[in-house]
Amino acid sequence: MMGESILFEIDRGVAKVTLNEPEHLNSLSRTITEGLEKALDRIDQDTNIRSVILTGSGxxxxxxxxxxxxxxxxxxxxIKDWMKSASNLALKLNRIEKPVIAAVNGFSMGAGFSLALAADFIIASENASFGMVFNKIGAVPDMGAHYYLPRIVGLQLAKYLMFTAKKITAQQAKELGIVLNVVPESELNTRALEIAHQMSESALSALGLSKSILNRSFTMxxxxILYEEGMAQGLAFSTDEHKEGVQAFVEKRKPDFIGK
Structure with missing residues (x-):
């Protein structure tokens, strides 16, 4: 646990981080922002944590x-300096060398939408909704929204969603490529855990290297990219995970990357 505002638990290498101020619909208060930053730092440093689920309560x-x-x-x-704490969260999610799944259980609005976009995958419950609603209060989308949204839906649709502050359903978000899966609310945690455990069984060092290249690929x-791939492959081939993967292939068995 990271304090009452952030719940933190680990299940077989999967860290589940829950925003826990349901009475305020988990808005990014100072306590949630600070707690989430601490949680991400722990996840980054703990080698026993291999994948992450980010969700909300209520x-x-x-x-x-x-x-x-x-x-x-x-x-x-x-105000630019005041924004640094929220912006830092987006950077940490982008740079963390472990897969992050946003399990969106309800309203994902404004910077909450941006926070979900900063994850590697979004799984949404059927009752989830999304909206770049910044314009309704005369504000500019932040926390990386201008980076992630056009990369996912294209420039024209990103402008439309931002300029109109239109709210969309989970199914509409899936059709636009924002959401990977839409599931019944009762199945959200189970589905997120399935994906997280699948990722946690991967070769984590290679996955982290690939994530780093992918997150920069649109600007290279x-x-x-070929240079980055060559450098990354050099690092990957030097790991115990690679040796285990090759040995498992030769022995025609499933590789065991955990602890390598």
């Missing part, structure tokens, strides 16, 4: 920033 995954905590007396430069040329 009816909301996360409805974005806590308006009651918004600065009212700051100038533009001060083919030549740069």
């Amino acid at each position: 009816k909301g995954f996360c409805v974005g920033g806590n308006i009651k905590e918004f600065p009212t007396e700051m100038n533009a430069l001060q 040329s083919l030549e740069q």
